[in-house]
Amino acid sequence: MSFEIKFYKTTRGDESVKDYLLSLSNKESAALSACITNLKKIGMLSLPHGKKLDKDLYEIRYKKHRILYCIKEGWIILLHAFQKQTQKTPKRDLDLAIKRKKQL
Numbered sequence: 001m002s003f004e005i006k007f008y009k010t011t012r013g014d015e016s017v018k019d020y021l022l023s024l025s026n027k028e029s030a031a032l033s034a035c036i037t038n039l040k041k042i043g044m045l046s047l048p049h050g051k052k053l054d055k056d057l058y059e060i061r062y063k064k065h066r067i068l069y070c071i072k073e074g075w076i077i078l079l080h081a082f083q084k085q086t087q088k089t090p091k092r093d094l095d096l097a098i099k100r101k102k103q104l
Contacts, residue, residue, distance in 0.1 A: 003040050003071070008079045008100050017067055020081035028065060035060045036067075039076060053089065057097060068097035072104055 007015040021029050035049050039060065044050060051059050053068070057079075060067040066089065067081045080097040082090075 003043055003076045005040055006075050006077045008077055017078040017081045031062045070101045
């Protein structure tokens with residue numbers, strides 16, 4: 001089964017995950033794009049490139065970069081992206097992704 005990818009869009013029309021990917025170096029952007037392509041093909045990534053965080057919340061992992069996403073009705077929705085600074089996923093990043101997921 002193949003999934004379709006959607007970028008979460010705010011009410012103002014911002015797509016923060018897309019903007020984040022565009023801000024990265026070519027190498028980092030290409031690596032994350034490859035992870036997204038694999039995710040699209042198989043629906044979920046396992047370590048080291050993916051991890052389940054919560055009931056319906058997952059992350060794409062590449063070095064210090066994280067993209068939080070959920071799966072809904074055959075769509076993979078990329079909710080939030082950030083650069084990880086600590087061992088644990090920061091609560092504010094997790095809360096933002098959960099808030100966006102609830103708005104879908």
